[in-house]
Amino acid sequence: AQSVTQPDIHITVSEGASLELRCNYSYGATPYLFWYVQSPGQGLQLLLKYFSGDTLVQGIKGFEAEFKRSQSSFNLRKPSVHWSDAAEYFCAVGAYQAGTALIFGKGTTLSVSS
């Protein structure tokens, strides 16, 4: 069955420190992978996506993610975290077939300490 696992429920990092949020997926074919960010009470904002090609994907707000097929992972990274990055982060996997929904991980809450 298709699934997405985000092992870390809550992470706290110091402002200016680097960040890595983990995401592992289970999917029978080549997955399409996404990272979304959600601020409290807000909708989802797409940070980045991977469909094919270069396995290191650049996104908005200085985020990047690396697709590692051998590890079934798509971890999100940022070299220097800002206080405004505090939010909920969701990893999602999708299929290439039209009309299929995304499957979301349970999310990781990021807190940023000063």
Place this chain on the structure above:
Amino acid sequence: GAVVSQHPSWVICKSGTSVKIECRSLDFQATTMFWYRQFPKQSLMLMATSNEGSKATYEQGVEKDKFLINHASLTLSTLTVTSAHPEDSSFYICSASPPDSPYNEQFFGPGTRLTVL
């Protein structure tokens, strides 16, 4: 990029009343739209897949008679929560995918927060 809107952004209603939430694709036609539900501090759970001109496909455990979905046009899908109760209070999010999207990329609406008193 493709834009999806939702209306209303928030709604408060009394227990026992019905509430309709609209999801519109503003600059593309969507043969398929998806409805998700998100409880506080939890992830998005797919409720149903809405197909234009046909009945929606509901996920296991989602009551069809309680959550009525209508996809009457290629740009509009509605979710009606019938006889709402406090346990239906949640954040409802829709998404849609342009039919010509090469990777089935989906675009999300801003969500509707429903509070049932």
